Amino acid sequence: MPSAETSSGRKRKAHTKSRRGCGNCKLRRIKCDEAQPECKKCQAYGVSCSYDGEGSNELQHSGEGAFRIEPAVPDGGTLVDFGPQNLPTPPNEFPAGMLGYGLTLHDTEEVYRITEKDMDIFRRFRERTAMTIGTAQTVDTYRDAIGKLGCGHSYLTHVMFAMVLMHDRYLSDDPWGPPSNAETFHHYHGTAIFNSMLSKPIAHEEKDAMWGAAALLGAITLASMDATTPEESWPLAPSSPSDLDWLRMSDGKKEVWRLADPTREDSIWRSALQFDYKKAPTPQTYRRPEVETLIPHLTDLYGVDDLSKEAGDPYHTAASIIMRLLPIQCTHSTILYFLSFLGHMDPAFKQLLHQKDPKAMLLLAWWHAKLLDYSAWWLQRRATLECKAICMYLQR
The missing domain is CATH 4.10.240.10 (Zn(2)-C6 fungal-type DNA-binding domain)
Incomplete structure (x- = not known):
């Protein structure tokens, strides 16, 4: 034949x-x-x-x-499809049952087998990293539920591994060093599979894992920064297509929120994310003479008290939020208020930032400065370097 x-x-x-x-x-x-x-x-x-x-x-x-990468073919058997619809049944015992479990990889039929070292990464996520991300309200969900979700959603486990390895790097003797190959490996496969999932309708059983991955990737993107000095940071560094990528990531998170609806009735995130600003206790404020002196100048500069400027004014929402945040200390309990600055940022305001508009950059510098109250590892580097860089840029 x-x-x-x-x-x-x-x-x-x-x-x-x-x-x-x-x-x-x-x-x-x-x-x-x-x-x-x-x-x-x-x-x-x-x-x-x-x-x-x-x-x-x-x-x-x-x-x-x-890394030991194995073909998804049992000895003497036929090819096993480890696509999203044919994943192995997740182990009942977590995390001990994860040892040897096969995680899918992007654009290949091979799988990544979880090792003893990876089991230690699970432990570090639960006992350390999960305590530092999100808000005080989401700690339990991150610590207990997200690992179990990862058993059946390989992209979430890859992203979790990448975040823990990034946290390891920030706590090491060389926190400014480049990511390890293991961190890069898991970040690549987690992000690539996650993006491929977004290119098609999200199945109901994927929604909680998709939001978990989006939340972790948001923190990873904020923490990802090659610069080690203000001069190497935006806006002082030479212009690049990747400038303000972390702001674009916040847009992506809003889209995943819409698709995954993590506050729906059966979501594991519902209790942690249901936050009613009207019923929530007012965050404790503190009196600082420099802040009280500054507020009238900001009110005048941005016309915050002029209701006629609200419609169509690209600065109005950002300036209003910053003025409410100035007397509040950023902590694990209040970080949600500060992240609302990103979630409510007008597209026209973002465009002004890309154009290096001084008034827009001043508001971003104040936001960065407020984040310095909160010693979260995934926020500190960007807040420190970009705040200084913006101030130097405006002074020049």
Whole structure:
């Protein structure tokens, strides 16, 4: 029988083998693009590319031990589809039952097997990192429920791992150092799978995990910053397409909120996220002469007390929120009030920030300055560097 046809008469697509492909692509049994010095497949996958012909049964990540990536094929069996609709049944015992569990990876049929080291990451998330993110109201949900959700939603577990490894880096002797290969690996696969999920209708059973991933990615994006000095930070650094990416991430979170509706009746997030500003106790304020002196000047500069300016004024909402926040101390219990500044930011105001409008930048600098009251690791670097950078920019 001609090799181009099967017994059913269906024509088989011609396939050209990559004879000079890299070792990792051969190991993964995919066609290598043979780009030099590193092929694009390895760059996208987050592994160290090598053409030396020396293969192993592990994909190597430069500078660290290897990640063991296994084909999703049982010994002597047929290919197992670990797509979203055919995930293995999550273990009943958490987290002990997660050892050896297979997490799906982006754009490949292979899986990532959870190791003993990963089990320690689960522990650090529950006992440390979960206590530092979100608000005082969401701690229990992050600590107890999000890990269990991750059992059946690989992208959430990847994002959780990336956040813990980022937290490790911020607590290390080299907090300004680049992310580890493990952090990059999990961040890439978690984000890529998450984005692919957003490109299609979200199934009801995915909604809680999708919001959990969006919330963690929001904190990761705020914490992700290459700059180590104000001069390397926005707005002093040379302009880049990635400028103010963290503001765009807040827009994405609002869209996921709309799609996932985490306050719906059966959501695990409902009790933690139901927040009625009208019924909530007023945050404790404190008197500071410099703040009390500043408020009349801000009122005059932004015309906050002029109701006629509210409609169509791009500064009005941002200025009104900042003035309410000035006498409030930012803490784990009040952080939600400060994050509302991002959630209610007008598109026209964001455009002014991209244009480096002085009045818009002044409000953002005050917001950053207020965040310095709260020693959250995922906020401090950006708040410190960008606040100083904006002040230097305006002074110049």
